[in-house]
Amino acid sequence: MKGFLHTARLDISESLRARWFLLYALIFGAIVVLLFVFGLSESRVRGFTGLSRMLVTYIQLSMAIMPVFVLMTTVRSLAGDREAGINEYMLSLPVSLSAWYWGRFVGRFVVIFLPVFVAMLGAALWGALKGAAVPMGQLAWYSLLLMVLSYCFLGMGFLISAIARTTEMAQSAALLIWLVFLLFLDLILLGLLIRGQAAPGLVVGIALLNPLEVFRGGAMILFDPQLLMLGPSAYLILDLFGRVGFMAYSVLYPLLLGSALALIGFLKFRRGDLP
């Protein structure tokens, strides 16, 4: 346990000094600032006003940016550490492989989730200072969704890093996986439906395996209980899960997927050559 805690703290300390973290934190900080600058908190769209409207936009942007950032920075730094000889030295110290791997996982999770969360919290606080009502339920739900999404892609990043032997290979794989998720968000699924090559149930099933799609549905269901924005597939989803069931699924699925991928990564890491 001591090794795990020390390693988590060390990874946080190491990440906070990395350039990627600075860029990552700046991006999410800048998004919030820009949303305020462009007066989004004062706009009104489809009944959303003030901070609610702003949070919806923020979470949509986070979904587009965070996964690829988490994937790329995770694989780059983990595979890079191996190539640069950091693993060779640090793993010559008597730290268990589980403490090292999971300590880094938890440390990295804190580092990638905090800027996204803090930026959102900062927006809410700023809005509150300006007299807007803070939608606490929406804020808590979005925080939870962002947490599980970052956790899921972090697990993916750790698995890719454990498998790929070079940084280039790891980065290419990460980018490819993100693109596949992105394409299956709409384009490919719509194509399949239009060409009638797949049953609607299968298409919805594929969509429900995509953590980005699950995140989007989860974010939507709060203000669109019937998932009208999803179109006819909402019937299938709500028939299958119900509203509360789908909310539970949108939290549990990314959590379980991220855990499973990270665990497979750990087993691979433990069995292979470390440096």
Place this chain on the structure above:
Amino acid sequence: MIRIEGLRKNFGKTTVLDALDLSLNAGDRTALIGANGAGKTTLIRCLLGEYTYQGTVLVNGAAPRSQRTAVLRDISFVPQLPPPLKMPVDVLLHYAANICAAPENDMRRVGTRLGLDFDEIGNRPFSKLSGGQKQKILIAIAMGRPVKTLIMDEPTANLDPRARQVFFDIMGEQLDRTMIISSHRLEEVTGMVNRVVELDHGKVVLDDKVEDVADPAARLRCHLGLKKADPAFARTMGEWGLDTDAQGIDWRGEIAGPDRLRFLGTLTRYAGILRRIHIDDARNAEGK
């Protein structure tokens, strides 16, 4: 102490260690030499439990891979190339001390002897330090731990002569430890070891005692005479800690015993201006 039998390591179709057998006893200070690709680094990584392998490797009766924390509690390692860690020096020392359950002050004490000023560098990122400073920190962490075995890959490569002298002094105080010192060239490490093992294509091709057992902490008194003063020579001898007379013709000082071949190698660059070289054991010189 360390027993290796039939150690084999392949990377794809390439065999890097080929049924290697080797035994090291307590107190053996072994120079592990060989050309690039001979298998030195791979052997070290197997001993550190960082590589999977076929065959038997036992360090104090334990297998490095399956019982790695138990094995690594008794091994200190100094890599050839310092890792590009971004964390500050204090954080690294704190982490190493906690993970190794070793007193951080002992590591700092070794570092201070090597010439490090922790007040100045403590908050600086490790990766921003000079090559010599990084090497000293890694040596401080390794030699400040109460371990039975030291594994060092070219440990003095980035050290200046004065720091090397302190390094040899500290080695001289720790002669009860088993040491493996890896190097491309025997003359770099011959003064520190009492055994030499040469690897070639993953096999032991030479395993011999070094009869010229020198005390790593020994000092040699040097007296050099020049035909004429030379600024480049003066700079180099200054780095070695030698002093001169007002004219820069007569040079005197002490060098570390294990550094004698390296020192002679340095002198060959100035053979044209050297008139006299006298090197003697400092204790003999004092007795005269």
